[in-house]
Structures are given as C-alpha cells and as structure tokens.
Amino acid sequence: MTATEVTERDVVRVVLPRGGAAHDLRAVRVVLHREFLRFVSDRTRMVSSLLQPVLWLFVMGTGLGSLVRDSIPGIDFRTFMFPGMIAMTVITTGMFSAASIVWDREFGFLREMLVAPVGRGAIVLGKCLGGALMATSQGVLILALAGLVGVPYAPGLLLTLLGEMFLAAFTITAFGTLLAARMKSMQSFFGVMQMAIMPMVFLSGAMFPLANLPSWLHVLTTVNPLTYAVDPMRHAVFGYLNVPPQVDAVLNPGIVWFGWRLPIGLELGVVAAFAVVLLGVAIAQFKRSE
Template structure:
C-alpha cells in the first residue's frame, strides 16, 4: 500500500505578512498592558509623587524667585517624560520575559521578517507609553497648565516620539539579555542618569559648565525640552521667568530650534531601531 505524502506549504514572506505581524505584535503589547492593572498603577505612582509632593516641597523654596509660576508647572513636562520613558522601558523589557518563557522563539520562527517583529514591538511600546502619558495630561489643570487642544495634541505627538525612541533603545539591549535582572540593572544604569540630566527636574539656565555639557550631550534633553517649550508657550509669564525656567538648549550660545530637537530624537530612534533589527537577525 502506497503511502500518501502530504505536502506542507509555508507561506512566503511578503509585505502583507509583515504588516500583519506588526499589527499582531502591537495588539499583543496593548492587551498585555491593559490586563496588568498593577503595572499601570505602579508606573503612575512615581511621577505623581514627584509632581505633587516633591514639586510642592521644592516650590516653597523657590516661589519668591519665580513669581506667578507654580514650580509644579515647570516640573510637569519632566513628569510626562518620566512616565513615558519608564513605561516604554518596561515594554521593551517584556522581550526578556518572552525569551525566558519560549514565546520569543515561536515569533522568530514565524514566516515573517524579524524586522516586522521589532517594529511591532517598538510601536506597541510607544502606543502603550503614550496611553499612560495621557493620564498625566489629564492632570494638567491641577498644576496650572491649560487644557488647550493644540497644546494637548503637541504633547501627545512629542510623547509618542520619545516613547518610540526609548522602546527602540530598550529593545536593542533586550535582544541580547538572558534575564530580567540583567536588563533592568542595565536600564537603570543608563536611563536614570539620563533622566536626571535631561532638565526634567531643574532648569537648564545658569548651570555650571560641566553640568551644561552633560545636559547638552544627553539625548533625553532633546525629548524633554520640546515639551517644556510647548507648555511655556501657552503660559502667561514674564520674559525674566521664562528665561529662567525655559531657556531652551544652547550650543555655543545658539538656541537649538524645537524642530531640530525633535528631528534628533527621531534620528536616534531610527538608529536604535536599525540596531535592534540587526540584533534580532543574529538572535538564535
């Protein structure tokens, strides 16, 4: 009796398959985040504490030197950035969980380009982090920031760009990490100094020369400053207070335009995305 051979057809890789893979990975990231209420709450606690407790405490010390401005208003763009960055970092770290539980291997053997998996991951992390940042946007009125539609849309776009870049940055490292402890140790060592040197918690005006250099070469500075420029552009403050709290980023006395800052963040994000894709193509 002849044995019947059943042919198995593996679908060819193509643009359609890759687009569906991006959609599936993005959708999975959103479902994973929405189903983890503890993670949602924990990601909000730290920025809210910094904004309403630390901001109020520091505000009592400097209120005489910044008349008409609540110091929490100054800190608000930085707290948006902190929320987005921390959420994006955790989204990138989920790759390490997927590797430990074997789900990553299942994705890598799928008949889709590995670049599609990375893009879906970065887009998913950016969408999740931006959604988390929307909650901080809802608190704007409590710290003296107006609910202006143009301002809200501007901050939303800038949050998404920052979140995408941080997720791509984290994905680059997560592609080679074997456990969560190593990943988050590396991320804390990299992200926390960058966060503190971005001007999220203190003005960039009047800094010592060494600290000014560090803030200038810090990529996160160019993600935080456009948000602060957008917020202060919708506030009625004196030129002196604006120069103190919102001086912008300067290169040898020249103020860097917001468009160039956003372009630099996008360029860094694209570079890390390319590195992450290359890392995944070498992943076993």
C-alpha cells in the same frame, strides 16, 4: 496501498505564507495587539508606572516650589516640572514594555516568534510600536492632571504634547529593546534599566532648569537624548502661559549648542534620528542574538 501506488496528488503539500510588505505589516499588527493585551491585563504595572511621576510632581514639586517661589514669580514650579513628569512616565512605561522581550526569552516564546516566517524587523517594530502606544496612553493620564498644576487644557497644546509624547515613547522603547536584545534574565535587565533611566531623567532638565549650568553639566545634558524630548514639551507648555520674560529665560532657555539655541523642529528631528538609529541597531541585534 503500497508506496509505489502513492501518486503525486496524494502527497500533502506544505504551503508557506508569502512574504512581502503586507505579510510583515500583519506580523507588526499581531505583535502590537499582543503587547496591548499584556499591558491592559497587568494593572499593577499600570499603577506603579503612574505612581512615581505623580509623587515627584505633587510632593517633590511642592517642596521645591516653596524654596524657589520668590525667584520665579508668576508661575508654579510644578508647572515647570510637568513636562518632565510626562517624560518620566513615558520612559518608565517604555522600558517596562521592552522588558517583556527578556520575559519571552526566558519562557521560550521569543524563539517561537523568531522562527516564524516573518522578518525580524517586523517583530522589533511591532514591539516598539506597542510599547510606544502603551507609554503614550500612560502619559495621557498624567496629561489629564494638567489643570491641577496650572497647565491649560488647550486643544492645540494637548495635541502637540500627545505627538511629542509618542515620538519620545517610541525612541525610549527602541532603546529598551536594544538593551533587551542580549539580556538573558530579568534581573540583569532591570539592573541595567535602572542604571540607564535615572541619569537620563535627571540630566534631561525634567527637574531643574537648563539655564546657568556648570559647563560639565551642560555638556551632559546636551548629549542626553531625553533632553531633546523634554524641551519641546516644555516649550509647548510655556507657549500657552503668561510668564514674565525674565522667568521664561530661566525656566525655558532651550537647548544651546555653542551659543546657538536649537529650533524646536531640529530638537524633534534629533529625537527622530535617535529613534531610527536605535531601531536599526535593535533589529541588527535580534538578527545576531538567536
């Protein structure tokens, strides 16, 4: 058959998948599923993410509790630290999930994802949702230890903490994704990650009360996004405890702006606002980076 004999019906047509919201949602599901498979296959990562918060809670918490036992009667200091250790688990797992972006870039898989006929936003959203779900599942394991530190297994409390964990996990994963958007090597990312994690954890009130702080330290805690995730969880825990009012005022003072204590709903709104902004910036970075 000559070239002139080739008719239109003999030409193989290339059909591109249709775009739209349904197509992007499928891409989100695929990326999320891949993140889940990677997470469950990496047992070393799962164990290491849990080990540090458990050590802080039961070793450091016990040691510090022996020093402040007389000043906080009626409550175990580890009970105070418990919400902070949940936050530590969430932030560690969320940031490690974002590190997979750098790994995919090094091995070329990220470029294959970015040239797929889907929106960059769908890929980033899938990454963030996957990281948030994995971080929340890790937080559930810490939540299972609640009874060992005097936190009741009340269904309302557990559901509240679960929702707050997911919101915090999504925000942290979006932040990690933003950092990973321009990183070219795992060494660089882990260096920046450690530089970001430790100040955020220490300045969130996870390990010390926010009451009676020096003014400079109070300012640093109020500009830390993680503070607005830890305080609602601690407020939920203390709502189910019988704590003397003077002790509650010291250990659970809330976040104060110019003498005004923020409502819990506003604190959660601040975390959600951070999540939306960080997700938007991360998507913009991905559109520019490749």
